[in-house]
Amino acid sequence: MKYRFPGQLLAAALILVTSLAQAAPELLFSTTPEWVEILEPVESKRPSQGSVRVHLSNSQLRHRGKEQQYYFQIVVEPLNQQGVSEIAELNFSFYPAFQRLQVHDISVQRNGEHLDRLQKDGFKLFQSEQELSNKLYSEQWNALYILEDIRPGDIISYAYTIEGSNPIFARSDFGRLYLSWPQAVDRRFVKISSDKKLNYRFNKREYSVQQSHLQDNHTYTIDLRDVAGVPMESEYPYWHDPLNYFQYSSYDNWGQVNDWAQNLYQIDRTLPESLKNKLDNWRAQLGLEAAVSKAIQYVQEDIRYFGIELGINSHQPRTPQETLEKRYGDCKDKALLLTSMLAHLGIQSYPALVSSSRGRDIGKDIPSPETFNHVINLIELNNREYWVDATASGQGIDIENKGFFDYELALPITKQTNALKAVNPSSESVANLSARIEEQYDINAAENLAELRVNSRFSHRKAEQVRQFFLSADTEQIKNSYTNFIAGYYPGVNTSPEITYNDSLQENQLVVSEHYQIGDFAQISSARKIFSLYGSALVPYLSKPQHPIRQSPLTLTHPVDIQQSARVNIQGELLWQEELGTTTIDNSWFNFTRSAKLENSALQVVYNFKSKVDHVEPQEVPEYLAEFNKLDRALQYKFWAKGEASSKRNKSQEMKNLIKSLIRK
Template sequence: MEGCLTKWMSFVLSFFVCAFSMSAFSFEQFSDAPSWVAHPDIPFEHTVPTEQVQDGIYYLLVDKQEHVENNQFHSYRRYVATIVNQQGIDEFSQINITHDPSYEDLAFHKLNVYREGETQNRIDTAQFQLLDIERELESQIYNQQKNLNVLLSDLRVGDTIEYSFSTIGQNPVYSNHYQYTTNLSWSVPVERLYVQINWFEQRPLYFQVFDSQSTYDAANVVNKVDSAAGQIFVVDQSRVAPVIAEDERPVWHSPWRKVEFSDSNNWQRISDWAVDLYRQKIVASPEVSALAKDFAKLPTQKQRISAALQFVQNEIRYVGIEFGVNSHLPSLPSETLARRYGDCKDKTVLLVALLQALNINAWPALVHTEKQQTIAQRLPAVYSFDHVIAKVELEGVTYWLDPTRSYQFGSIDEIYQPDYAFALVVAEGASTLESMRQQDNFSGIEMMETFTLDESYQVPVKLEVDTIYTGWKAAQQRRKLDSDGIAHVSKSYLDYYVGEFGKTTSMAELKVIDNKQSNQFRLQEKYQLEQFWQENDNSMSGYFDTSSVASYLNIPEESSRKYPLELTYPIKVKHQHVVNFATDDWHFDDEKFTEKNDFFDFTYNVEWRQSAKQLKITYQYQANASHVDAQQYDEYLAALKRVEDYQSYSIYKSTHEGVRKSVSA
């Protein structure tokens, strides 16, 4: 988690051996700290804020220093922490430092334990092992990172541990561009935070202080000092208070303040860097051209784009070989096509090459899947992006297509693409971020539950369920069925109705109708409800609710918020209960309720057709926003409460009198 110091950065303090694929090597790179390093004092005199401590560790000093000179990139890290309770011993008994030896040299400097006024040098007694790791195997990403594991013995509650290390080197793919960002607050307290950047280059270094909601006067945080060699930037803060984040925040929102440094202040420089990486890669080999000719046989350009996209999505499996420069440098389309695998940049370059061979305007586009709209607030940097998709232009319309997504079918007009807010298009002359907002009014669910009631309460009620999924919901259901299997999915649906109505029998196998041309995924179910009717005093009642809609209208427990609340978006849901009666002695009043606001639209409609002996209850929901700002939270809660009583319906019939009907929450 970003705000948790112990797990926030790549130099982690918790041990994940069981998750690693590894082999062990000895580690012998020990040295004194580099001469350029400053040595801030450890604040041994302090009071532990025990009520704020997490994981049994209180950080006395977080010391992060960078030194850049003659395009040599040095990093130094020093951590000092006190073990507050038994949990802290478990957390700090092993230290793990991750680096990439293909371009970084790692040196370990100090390992001290302070106990009862004495200093114990533990370098000679600790076990140091360098481990090969593949931390992202489950995501099909392979890299050359190694993990230095340091195993400490004889740790006790009250001990203070200090360790430091440094690295030299930068991934050459960055072409000497520099950017560094670090937190100025976390979800845990820190006694002292020290950050120093020695910038001894001729080009300027820019900096800012920010969080997801604001930027701050950096001059009040960063002390800039000119020296003969260059510039030194220092942040020195004491008693850093924790920032406790709320759950269900949007992925782009970070409440923890950060300081950011970059040698770029415009996106043109980053664009030029990206164009250099991609320029020689987007070429159509004979194999790529032959494949494009197959797609050219389709009658329209839209169909050709869809066919090329689906080919790359489904025929080129996702595997990332991210060794050194390959973390950002794409493969040739012919190589990706031949081996039938690639990561986001490889798959995107292949798709763009195919489309360009079809005389369709297409370019790679760099995005960040988590920063999203906040990237516009950040300093331009080569580290600004974590994903590559394709921008496609056709007949004056811009499409954003992701060749790493799967289970997407149908027209490109109805293919879901997450809104990452901004993209840097890899094209000559691109100098700004481009908005990638697009309207998605097709992703959703349409469900019809048809209940057939007999004249007798003793006869089971028949239920037929017909559900159509579109957009990202269709892709989600295809993936679920492939992953879980139809037997498991069928049982989970049956279990749901057992929970709703008691004893329930499935009357037919789950029917799957996957219309890939229209990108509609349809499921049909049939059940027999043995316990639909509930006997009350002098009446029998039946109950209908709309869980498919109500799940988006849950009222949060907290009465106020400090940070934004994430909403599911885009999504639209229509849920209809059709109730067919066997006799004509029933009667219901028509009803309609509508709620429209900045966050969602909701309608509730009851329609009674006496001649058909049929009752229809229809609920419709459509999200209008991806999140609720904190200052709008009261308004959002009020809207939820207005619709609270319109998410279910009850029917009942007196066993002594005439017919009655009621609506219940």
């Protein structure tokens, strides 16, 4: 997760959406609005620490119907040169199609003297399309102001107001304001006024909210002192936000949000005759179920994903006709097109609002449109439910075998919807990251050389991930990627491997075959060649925390079902190997087994790993780490081999030497 310094809180404080296209906006300057309550920083006994001290963070909002005004003020002090670097560039983001940016103050206090630093010609206006990497265009603008001659100990203050809200919303009175950041804050002030009564909640710690009601004005005030900074740990689940925020909304239930969403989708869903004929032919030739799968594949593969989310198109889809003509669309465009195509086949389908960034966490939300940032499809077929993401690609053909994206909760846009609905896979297999890897090692112990053949079968979600890699990379990139992975375990691998793959789109399975020549295969220890096998296929799915003492849960990859087997044929003599039989590690987070046996003078080691949950609670991380370390040790399996048979006497002496060596280690 990314966080922003309080001076750049616009994006983090409010969920602002996209705009109508227009030319470079005009930057406005004014005094502080009359409706804003004037505040001063407070004295704090908290010692100054770190690079920056935040004396005041002041957010005040005013909602009247569709109109919104957001006032923000920050008073901050750099404590050292690092702090100067962090705060000396001010960046104001807004959507000029429906918003106006008014700057009120940029000033510095130095040695008790007030210095006005607001120069109207000091701003640089530019478009910032940060979402283009995700194939979205929304025309956000930034106003950049670079403060000059800033020194440690200066008290910097600036304030601005953003007026206006996206006209697609029936009303503007919803949002969230962060109350904590990685930096401590001497005073955090929030004041929200609305012409409607608001519902609210806190993400973490609850605080007192002062409420007042006068005629048609409802006011909610939070005034906090000495707000502690929040340690920003890594490796926590995407649905977990470690920072505390205040969420508010005038919506009373999800049914009201659904009513708003339904109005957006009441548009012309007519399909062109050519597409209707195509759908009819699919049904006649393939049957209904296969025709449904073909329709999904058509929207996923033939209509490219790209969104121009300007104004009402931030939330309202384009007509299927327009999407077909352009041959591209964003999530809502593709979802509506698919719904319309399936309706022609007589299949009930609905666009469904989800959060791709928060998952299950939206179940705690107060209902409002800001909860959602993505649209998928709920399809009812043969008395079963299928959740399909029309923006996905490389998913194969059959709806039964498409990998499942776990958005966890959704709001289907139907007349009956009045609550969030659980997003469940049609079967367990389509949700798993599943792989079956078979390795064969042919080892020449005398020459310390090995030939390695790997056959990997990937299914459903994992097949789709691997397929995307093979579709996007050229031959050399593929060889380089695979060789470097093997080199992490066997540095002597030849850099010219054979890599081929066979793809089955109908079953959504992909098989990759690898062939390597490896020199210096064994490690030389006390004049003995100690060979090692590794459960390397499991490693990408295992999580070892960088910070075992933590406040946030530790994320785990889930659901994972991996089997890796290694068969070792030795040209020479196997003198010793680690314990045969089965090693089992079973706990609340995963089940792992390693089985080793000798079969027809060949050594066979099989690793199995299944995840159980997607996270570890903070207080359980030390226990999880102990289990992880046991698994990590079990992933390496060692054995000793010689190129020529030795006499029983020499063999016995060498075994004694090996045992002594192992004891010393």
